[in-house]
Amino acid sequence: xxxxxxxxxxxxxxxxxxxxxxxxxxxxxxxxxxxxxxxxxxxxxxxxxxxxxxxxxxxxxxxxxxxxxxxxxxxxxxxxxxxxxxxxxxxxxxxxxxxxxxxxxxxxxxxxxxxxxxxxxxxxxxxxxxxxxxxxxxxxxxxxxxxxxxxxxxxxxxxxxxxxxxxxxxxxxxxxxxxxxxxxxxxxxxxxxxxxxxxxxxxxxxxxxxxxxxxxxxxxxxxxxxxxxxxxxxxxxxxxxxxxxxxxxxxxxxxxxxxxxxxxxxxxxxxxxxxxxxxxxxxxxxxxxxxxxxxxxxxxxxxxxxxxxxxxxxxxxxxxxxxxxxxxxxxxxxxxxxxxxxxxxxxxxxxxxxxxxxxxxxxxxxxxxxxxxxxxxxxxxxxxxxxxxxxxxxxxxxxxxxxxxxxxxxxxxxxxxxxxxxxxxxxxxxxxxxxxxxxxxxxxxxxxxxxxxxxxxxxxxxxxxxxxxxxxxxxxxxxxxxxxxxxxxxxxxxxxxxxxxxxxxxxxxxxxxxxxxxxxxxxx
Amino acid sequence: xxxxxxxxxxxxxxxxxxxxxxxxxxxxxxxxxxxxxxxxxxxxxxxxxxxxxxxxxxxxxxxxxxxxxxxxxxxxxxxxxxxxxxxxxxxxxxxxxxxxxxxxxxxxxxxxxxxxxxxxxxxxxxxxxxxxxxxxxxxxxxxxxxxxxxxxxxxxxxxxxxxxxxxxxxxxxxxxxxxxxxxxxxxxxxxxxxxxxxxxxxxxxxxxxxxxxxxxxxxxxxxxxxxxxxxxxxxxxxxxxxxxxxxxxxxxxxxxxx
Numbered sequence: 001x002x003x004x005x006x007x008x009x010x011x012x013x014x015x016x017x018x019x020x021x022x023x024x025x026x027x028x029x030x031x032x033x034x035x036x037x038x039x040x041x042x043x044x045x046x047x048x049x050x051x052x053x054x055x056x057x058x059x060x061x062x063x064x065x066x067x068x069x070x071x072x073x074x075x076x077x078x079x080x081x082x083x084x085x086x087x088x089x090x091x092x093x094x095x096x097x098x099x100x101x102x103x104x105x106x107x108x109x110x111x112x113x114x115x116x117x118x119x120x121x122x123x124x125x126x127x128x129x130x131x132x133x134x135x136x137x138x139x140x141x142x143x144x145x146x147x148x149x150x151x152x153x154x155x156x157x158x159x160x161x162x163x164x165x166x167x168x169x170x171x172x173x174x175x176x177x178x179x180x181x182x183x184x185x186x187x188x189x190x191x192x193x194x195x196x197x198x199x200x201x202x203x204x205x206x207x208x209x210x211x212x213x214x215x216x217x218x219x220x221x222x223x224x225x226x227x228x229x230x231x232x233x234x235x236x237x238x239x240x241x242x243x244x245x246x247x248x249x250x251x252x253x254x255x256x257x258x259x260x261x262x263x264x265x266x267x268x269x270x271x272x273x274x275x276x277x278x279x280x281x282x283x284x285x286x287x288x289x290x291x292x293x294x295x296x297x298x299x300x301x302x303x304x305x306x307x308x309x310x311x312x313x314x315x316x317x318x319x320x321x322x323x324x325x326x327x328x329x330x331x332x333x334x335x336x337x338x339x340x341x342x343x344x345x346x347x348x349x350x351x352x353x354x355x356x357x358x359x360x361x362x363x364x365x366x367x368x369x370x371x372x373x374x375x376x377x378x379x380x381x382x383x384x385x386x387x388x389x390x391x392x393x394x395x396x397x398x399x400x401x402x403x404x405x406x407x408x409x410x411x412x413x414x415x416x417x418x419x420x421x422x423x424x425x426x427x428x429x430x431x432x433x434x435x436x437x438x439x440x441x442x443x444x445x446x447x448x449x450x451x452x453x454x455x456x457x458x459x460x461x462x463x464x465x466x467x468x469x470x471x472x473x474x475x476x477x478x479x480x481x482x483x484x485x486x487x488x489x490x491x492x493x494x495x496x497x498x499x500x501x502x503x504x505x506x507x508x509x510x511x512x513x514x515x516x517x518x519x520x521x522x523x524x
Numbered sequence: 525x526x527x528x529x530x531x532x533x534x535x536x537x538x539x540x541x542x543x544x545x546x547x548x549x550x551x552x553x554x555x556x557x558x559x560x561x562x563x564x565x566x567x568x569x570x571x572x573x574x575x576x577x578x579x580x581x582x583x584x585x586x587x588x589x590x591x592x593x594x595x596x597x598x599x600x601x602x603x604x605x606x607x608x609x610x611x612x613x614x615x616x617x618x619x620x621x622x623x624x625x626x627x628x629x630x631x632x633x634x635x636x637x638x639x640x641x642x643x644x645x646x647x648x649x650x651x652x653x654x655x656x657x658x659x660x661x662x663x664x665x666x667x668x669x670x671x672x673x674x675x676x677x678x679x680x681x682x683x684x685x686x687x688x689x690x691x692x693x694x695x696x697x698x699x700x701x702x703x704x705x706x707x708x709x710x711x712x713x714x715x716x717x718x719x720x721x722x723x724x725x726x727x728x729x730x731x732x733x734x735x736x737x738x739x740x741x742x743x744x745x746x747x748x749x750x751x752x753x754x755x756x757x758x759x760x761x762x763x764x765x766x767x768x769x770x771x772x773x774x775x776x777x778x779x780x781x782x
Contacts (some may be wrong), residue, residue: 135600140573140575141573141743142572142573142574142600143598143600170595171599171600172597172605173574173596173597173598174593174597174598222528284598394631
């Protein structure tokens, strides 16, 4: 935004606002005249963000602007100041969705990549804009300010014309004179100085606003006295919303996080059914547990390959004895296997079984009024206390001689405790909750590293056997894979060595006190 | 940031017309340009309809009491800004004389503008003085308009010799013919022969045409209001040669180098 720039919007919803503009140009007098600033400029704009609005949350707006044969990416900050621009050579536009890493190297890509991470940029709004310019002239016929009159027609997510937007840009050194012009414009009837960004206005036209991500179960507001069945229904409907919101992105394979988030919603649903299903109408949890297990299992193979492929660059870079290139047949194997798993996944996600599950599950959740007891506070207290007890018990039985499975079981118990704490999060003070889960999270990280390394090591062995059988692995690739497996074993040992102290912190009196406080919800 | 200066000891040879047109053409190519009208007569300021007045006068600018930044005015051409003339500039020699390292004063005043502009064009008054010496020290390229006469060529030699005596930074020189009247045999002969003999003389030659005089009526660069005229063509050619000689990088947002 230029220094001293002022923005207005015409109240005229038809977008023409010609009466106001006539009134405006009639404001000319001896020391102010208006001149036409030349031909109307047309632009096509596409706004981009990740599905979870990472740019918006970071105070950034990314716009692709096409004007004639020129195209550029413009990244602006919260105050409208340009952070970076990138002219696209030959007007060649990226094909969206696109990861930041796939954009032309330059300042825009460099600014985007740390913010968007694994998430692809997708179009969130599109509009065409016709900008006419008027020049405010002083008594020397010198331009003291430019008034851009921008008529925007939104084409996506809904078709609508926005009221004309006026931007008064003072010419440098003429701020005081331009301010007078700005005041005169602001005083005209039908002109308002309050305006949303075009992006906000475009989304509002479709009934949305930036930053909205469907299906955040932890964001649901619960009151302690509400019936647990109703609270659970709300949580489970939000999780179903999250599954459905992430379904199109998963089916289009836009980025790996759609499947990841879909799986998280399934995992939370399964845990809620397992741990709190008794608070739902009789038989409901048992009836659906098997279906969600099927759904979870359906998504696992593709996600496993995603995890391997996402970690591949670091894996290849970590090789000491082997050369990174020697691992390429392994990457090719992962890519091929992922394609097979993904086909199975999409067939399952497009199946009548999954459609039926969604429809029936939503219908079942909308009628839970019959169950009045317990209250959600009573349920949360009891379930958090029980899950905490189980995690403490499981951890206290682990000795140096315990098999990996016992640590994996403990990880499940810890996950269940964490889900309960997050799910019923709105019953507790956020700071108190954060304190309580601090040691739990540290223990979970340790157990996660241990199990992930164990699982990946076993999978690498299985891949090696499969590649041998398919004659797809030269000896040097197998050796490189062996080196990866060895470093995973080291990672397991390192995580295992940390376990005792992490569990001691979790099981210590201070941590117990904090977690126990979460299991005593204030009934008011 | 590159500093170009239009300079000649003589008046009325086309320095201001050149500064204004070069500034406009640079902006049209995507550069961010500041033109400093150092001539107290304020012709460049007049051409851009900007009052030739600076708060506190030249003394405040040279002594650093008023930042150059504050005095800058935008012209009607987006990206082309002007530091206006002021009648007190007639005393700049005295002010510079009282400053430390007067010859380098302009360069140090312009240094903070480096991030904001790609090119600064200095439009100098006709003189040989402490101010012109400071301009010569600050500039990367001197654009020297010459009327095609033997005496003018002699003046160019004197200037080249003077600059060669500088310790450290020495500006490059690009002379060009101005106010050319091809009906005059002497003009035609010099314009034909000299660019072939000397590397510091441009092939562009600005004709003496009334459309250039029209600039003061239209109050705009001829390259803007009459871009298809011979005068505008020659200014474009001069800009091309100056851009090459000054080894200007491509403007921001454009790939490659010029």
